[in-house]
Amino acid sequence: MRIVAKDISNAAREKPSEEVEVKGWVHRIRELGGITFVILRDRSGILQLVLENPPDITPETLIRAVGLPALNEKAPGGVEVKVHSLECISKPIGDLPYQVNGDPAKIGIEAILDHRVLSLRNPKIRAIFKVQSTIIEAFAAYFRGQDFTEIKTSKLVGSGTEGGTELFEVEYFNRKVYLAQSPQLYKQTMVASGLERVFEIAPAYRAEKHDTPRHLNEYVSMDMEMGFIESEKDLIEMEKGMLAYIFDEVALKNRAELEMYQATVPHAEAVFKAPIVPYEDALKIASAEAAAAKTAGGRIFDINPEAERFLCDWSLREHGADLVFVNEFPRRHRPFYTYPLDAARTMSFDALFRGLEITTGGRRQHDYNALLEALPKFGLKPENLEGYLAVFKYGCPPHGGFAVGCERLTQKILGLSNVKEASLFPRDRKRVAP
Amino acid sequence: MRIVAKDISNAAREKPSEEVEVKGWVHRIRELGGITFVILRDRSGILQLVLENPPDITPETLIRAVGLPALNEKAPGGVEVKVHSLECISKPIGDLPYQVNGDPAKIGIEAILDHRVLSLRNPKIRAIFKVQSTIIEAFAAYFRGQDFTEIKTSKLVGSGTEGGTELFEVEYFNRKVYLAQSPQLYKQTMVASGLERVFEIAPAYRAEKHDTPRHLNEYVSMDMEMGFIESEKDLIEMEKGMLAYIFDEVALKNRAELEMYQATVPHAEAVFKAPIVPYEDALKIASAEAAAAKTAGGRIFDINPEAERFLCDWSLREHGADLVFVNEFPRRHRPFYTYPLDAARTMSFDALFRGLEITTGGRRQHDYNALLEALPKFGLKPENLEGYLAVFKYGCPPHGGFAVGCERLTQKILGLSNVKEASLFPRDRKRVAP
Numbered sequence: 001m002r003i004v005a006k007d008i009s010n011a012a013r014e015k016p017s018e019e020v021e022v023k024g025w026v027h028r029i030r031e032l033g034g035i036t037f038v039i040l041r042d043r044s045g046i047l048q049l050v051l052e053n054p055p056d057i058t059p060e061t062l063i064r065a066v067g068l069p070a071l072n073e074k075a076p077g078g079v080e081v082k083v084h085s086l087e088c089i090s091k092p093i094g095d096l097p098y099q100v101n102g103d104p105a106k107i108g109i110e111a112i113l114d115h116r117v118l119s120l121r122n123p124k125i126r127a128i129f130k131v132q133s134t135i136i137e138a139f140a141a142y143f144r145g146q147d148f149t150e151i152k153t154s155k156l157v158g159s160g161t162e163g164g165t166e167l168f169e170v171e172y173f174n175r176k177v178y179l180a181q182s183p184q185l186y187k188q189t190m191v192a193s194g195l196e197r198v199f200e201i202a203p204a205y206r207a208e209k210h211d212t213p214r215h216l217n218e219y220v221s222m223d224m225e226m227g228f229i230e231s232e233k234d235l236i237e238m239e240k241g242m243l244a245y246i247f248d249e250v251a252l253k254n255r256a257e258l259e260m261y262q263a264t265v266p267h268a269e270a271v272f273k274a275p276i277v278p279y280e281d282a283l284k285i286a287s288a289e290a291a292a293a294k295t296a297g298g299r300i301f302d303i304n305p306e307a308e309r310f311l312c313d314w315s316l317r318e319h320g321a322d323l324v325f326v327n328e329f330p331r332r333h334r335p336f337y338t339y340p341l342d343a344a345r346t347m348s349f350d351a352l353f354r355g356l357e358i359t360t361g362g363r364r365q366h367d368y369n370a371l372l373e374a375l376p377k378f379g380l381k382p383e384n385l386e387g388y389l390a391v392f393k394y395g396c397p398p399h400g401g402f403a404v405g406c407e408r409l410t411q412k413i414l415g416l417s418n419v420k421e422a423s424l425f426p427r428d429r430k431r432v433a434p
Numbered sequence: 435m436r437i438v439a440k441d442i443s444n445a446a447r448e449k450p451s452e453e454v455e456v457k458g459w460v461h462r463i464r465e466l467g468g469i470t471f472v473i474l475r476d477r478s479g480i481l482q483l484v485l486e487n488p489p490d491i492t493p494e495t496l497i498r499a500v501g502l503p504a505l506n507e508k509a510p511g512g513v514e515v516k517v518h519s520l521e522c523i524s525k526p527i528g529d530l531p532y533q534v535n536g537d538p539a540k541i542g543i544e545a546i547l548d549h550r551v552l553s554l555r556n557p558k559i560r561a562i563f564k565v566q567s568t569i570i571e572a573f574a575a576y577f578r579g580q581d582f583t584e585i586k587t588s589k590l591v592g593s594g595t596e597g598g599t600e601l602f603e604v605e606y607f608n609r610k611v612y613l614a615q616s617p618q619l620y621k622q623t624m625v626a627s628g629l630e631r632v633f634e635i636a637p638a639y640r641a642e643k644h645d646t647p648r649h650l651n652e653y654v655s656m657d658m659e660m661g662f663i664e665s666e667k668d669l670i671e672m673e674k675g676m677l678a679y680i681f682d683e684v685a686l687k688n689r690a691e692l693e694m695y696q697a698t699v700p701h702a703e704a705v706f707k708a709p710i711v712p713y714e715d716a717l718k719i720a721s722a723e724a725a726a727a728k729t730a731g732g733r734i735f736d737i738n739p740e741a742e743r744f745l746c747d748w749s750l751r752e753h754g755a756d757l758v759f760v761n762e763f764p765r766r767h768r769p770f771y772t773y774p775l776d777a778a779r780t781m782s783f784d785a786l787f788r789g790l791e792i793t794t795g796g797r798r799q800h801d802y803n804a805l806l807e808a809l810p811k812f813g814l815k816p817e818n819l820e821g822y823l824a825v826f827k828y829g830c831p832p833h834g835g836f837a838v839g840c841e842r843l844t845q846k847i848l849g850l851s852n853v854k855e856a857s858l859f860p861r862d863r864k865r866v867a868p
Binding site: 023024089091093115126129133136137140157171177186189194196209367368369394424433434 | 436438457458459475476477478494495496523524525526527528530549550551552553554555560563564566567570571574578581583584585586587588589590591592602603604605606607609611613619620623624626627628629630631635636637641643652654661662800801802803821824825827828829830831832840858859860861863866867868
């Protein structure tokens, strides 16, 4: 019966005279004074094997070994296995495109993405997706705890809610449909249908031609929508609770992974004291930061990537939180369905975390007649939005929601320089494989 | 502070002299002896409101009411609220396309799907998605408990693993890509990368022209893949554990929903004693059933929908389990990557539940050279499968996995006649909206 690496030290302590079977990949081989040390790697971690005869194996060979476990302070994890028998389960064919067990920085992003089957064998690279798995789990658990229902909606839509630009076209039985940019319309439908509180974790698509370290053309959108809110501030409170929960879970379940990146997650109290800054004030703060840094001519005119960084720096310095919420975006910066605060401003917000926007959200217009009135101001016609408008015809509560980019949150928790590192199989203008 | 319907009886018991605020939709209105009874519906259930003056409301009006809670054995749930003040939050515009509070069978599947915002207000229809939310939660929880990592992989692929047929084409920055039929290649990559055990819950696409009560062109695929297995029997054991857990969770969390459908879920012991029947034996059993039923000329030549029903009937009668696993499918019925048991048979299986295939799975060929040898027998060329083959080049464990159709499992738990009822926004040849 196979035992995984992390459980061997228990075996050595409790039953040192009982043989253990281990299986995994050869991470590293070292000869010393006639003895061979093989570092074995499995899903749980690494383990030192000690062999008296040099085995016929190379790095990344998949092996099965049987031997006696023994505590040894000098071995990684404080334990090793003195191997009696070793066999190869599967051998690499030809040379490896690169060495797996080195520093990811030396491999480079393109080689990492070209050879996922190899790059993920690097414990530091694999760690990214252990953290991401926790993020997804914690997002769902938090909202279930708040009486939300998990939904799965179609990613094939007749048209984009936000207009026809930046959509990927799909050939669907001799007609054209599009990949959904967000589940926005569907989650609003669910609120209006009486489910009231829903969340979804699913792919979303943006046919943007950007190729930057912050963009993906396909990403995992973690969405929520809820009824009976007063303003975007109710959503911000919900997001703070959710982020505090996710950070706590990552701290609890991914201590080793965080350590590999020398990363920490914010404490719950830092999350709860993150400031909420109206858009106009945010521009002033960012401008002052720019002036102090003697860049951008000391003036920021939009919450652009530079402003996002300035605002997070300011928040960390002034409020002890590397998280800041910007709300009350101008109407011209937000889609037609955003609920107005007054003639110029909306009940909308972004969440910025460690210099990057990770969330966009807001209260939506739930009143059918108000929507009809708003459309012409955005150059839209009711006849092109019949499907959207139908959601609000039969009694709809005040509501709103937000979406968190899963890869961006993963990136910023670990301090990765490119969001593509946080996507197993990222898609950009050039990359559709593997 | 709003209280939801299901919490009112506690309020009536604990603080009967304290006013409560409730919000929700008008489900039904009844006048009796000068008193108006309004049934309010919110996300948690229904609640009787008692008003002395007839309010100006119609069904599906969204209201806010304040009043005193009082226990009343004759009211639904044993409690009601004597309303002091009532206001409309949002009124229906025009007539409803159909009455929400009736029997779903009278609404009909097309009207249910055309007007999701209304049909989901019917408690019995909404119940489907409360059960589905539990299924998704339990699937993930079960595999996390077995040390699996949740992954999210791309749905845009350069080509289909299973050949070029039945793929939806996507226009991707002036080139053609396809919507993934399954995450098969990616989950195998993850096993070979050393994550060993992974699961994914995500949409999958089949461009099949079928329009039957058992097909969807877009569905939620609940996938798992694991390394270090001996045969498909390890996977079947894992699926039994998973199904037993899902059924237990649904029984626990969705008692009310199951009652609405007069549905029950199998007990864990029934799941664990579900028989595993080799393909050739399954044909004989199905043929004998057909002969006894005097249909199909008493001969079944394939595990077709009719055979699936016969096998489940047989399993329930002979083994007390409305679940049966068919394994050892012939090589000609399975894709090239399926691991051979011998020259004719494979280490593959289907799970049939209540007359419907809900799972396909099997052990995969993990040996690079064996794969190369197998390809010509399936009319395939290595140069067209370079991306697939690369996964097996650098040491890959024996492995396998399976996928469960989320909508089919939901359908069969509740006894729905059409799988489309278990999809919020189903896609078929004709339907791409809402």
